[in-house]
Amino acid sequence: SQTIHQWPATLVQPVGSPLSLECTVEGTSNPNLYWYRQAAGRGLQLLFYSVGIGQISSEVPQNLSASRPQDRQFILSSKKLLLSDSGFYLCARKGFNEQFFGPGTRLTVL
Amino acid sequence: GNSVTQMEGPVTLSEEAFLTINCTYTATGYPSLFWYVQYPGEGLQLLLKATKADDKGSNKGFEATYRKETTSFHLEKGSVQVSDSAVYFCALSDLYSGAGSYQLTFGKGTKLSVIP
Numbered sequence: 149s150q151t152i153h154q155w156p157a158t159l160v161q162p163v164g165s166p167l168s169l170e171c172t173v174e175g176t177s178n179p180n181l182y183w184y185r186q187a188a189g190r191g192l193q194l195l196f197y198s199v200g201i202g203q204i205s206s207e208v209p210q211n212l213s214a215s216r217p218q219d220r221q222f223i224l225s226s227k228k229l230l231l232s233d234s235g236f237y238l239c240a241r242k243g244f245n246e247q248f249f250g251p252g253t254r255l256t257v258l
Numbered sequence: 259g260n261s262v263t264q265m266e267g268p269v270t271l272s273e274e275a276f277l278t279i280n281c282t283y284t285a286t287g288y289p290s291l292f293w294y295v296q297y298p299g300e301g302l303q304l305l306l307k308a309t310k311a312d313d314k315g316s317n318k319g320f321e322a323t324y325r326k327e328t329t330s331f332h333l334e335k336g337s338v339q340v341s342d343s344a345v346y347f348c349a350l351s352d353l354y355s356g357a358g359s360y361q362l363t364f365g366k367g368t369k370l371s372v373i374p
Contacts, residue, residue, distance in 0.1 A: 154301075182361075191347070191366040192302075238301055245290045245309065245351045247362055249301040 150175035152250035154239050160256045167212075167226040169253050171239030174220065180242035181222040183214055186252075187235045198222060229257045260285045264348050264365035271338055271372050279333040279368050281322075281348035289350040291315075291324055291331040292362070296345045305333075305346070338372045345369045 151174045161167060173179055183195040194207045196214035204214050211230060215223045222239060234257045240247040265280040283289065290309045294302040306315030311326035320335045331348060348365040 192364045194361060197361065240302075246292055246304055246307055247351075248304065249294075252299075252301045254299075 150241070150248070152239055152241060152248065154237075154250040154253050156253060157251065158254045158256075160258060161229050162258055163231055164228045167224070167229050167233070167255070169224040169237055169255070171222040171224075171250060172220055173222075173241050176220075176241065178219055181216065182240040182242075182247060183222065183224050184238040184240065185235045186238060192238070196224070231257050233257050260289070260350060260352050260363040262348050262350055262363050262365040264346075264368050266366075266368070268369040268371060271370070273340055273372055273374050274337045275372075277333070277335040277338045277342075277370070279346055279348075279370070281331045281333065281365060283329050283331065283348075283350050283363075285329075285350055285352050285363075287352045289352045291322070292349045292351070293320070293322055293331070293333050294347040294349060294364075296347065296367070298344070302347065338370070340372045340374055343370055343372045 153172045155170045178200055180199050182197045184192045185195055186192050197205050198216045201216055201219055212226050234255055237253045237255060239250040261284045263282050292307045293305040295305045296302050305320055306317040306322055308315040308324035311324055314321060314323045322331050322333045324331055345367045347367045349362045351362050
């Protein structure tokens with residue numbers, strides 16, 4: 149079966165601290181991968197997508213970055229967190245024409 | 259560009275009531291349409307999908323029909339349960355969006371609360 153893991157599940161970080169969120173996918177090779185953010189009470193915002201190792205496309209300007217060091221690994225990073233970075237971060241992979249989502253990481257920046 | 263418009267919530271229903279959540283879309287190509295459900299604190303789960311006009315997607319008692327003439331994909335369920343309380347997202351995937359990445363365009367979500 150194809151499974152998406154996200155780590156950590158929850159995170160509380162101070163403003164100005166670095167960030168690293170990890171997404172790993174099992175059961176498929178070279179999937180298209182996506183990072184979304186969901187702010188409290190709001191819809192989903194696509195942040196980054198990747199069609200392969202080392203290939204990253206950014207959808208919105210921000211202080212976040214993404215990397216894909218391995219086929220099934222997608223990492224979301226920041227050098228200095230802002231209060232506005234708080235939210236629920238979701239990783240997804242492409243299916244046939246739909247997307248399948250991981251369990252998410254709840255990030256609170258204080 | 260592509261867009262999805264959902265009815266604004268929150269929606270509160272009594273158990274066993276009939277549910278309709280409206281969704282309309284704008285797309286430049288030939289989209290596939292989806293409904294996702296998000297339970298509190300969890301990621302999104304694909305609820306149902308339809309890939310061409312007049313297709314009906316169904317799952318767990320929920321149904322939605324792809325209506326090209328009205329550009330709609332309304333979600334319905336005949337008898338809701340407390341366990342259906344969640345946020346529902348309508349979305350589309352357009353093969354011809356040009357990005358080649360099969361990006362989804364989401365509505366803003368509709369929160370459903372079902373009370374006993």
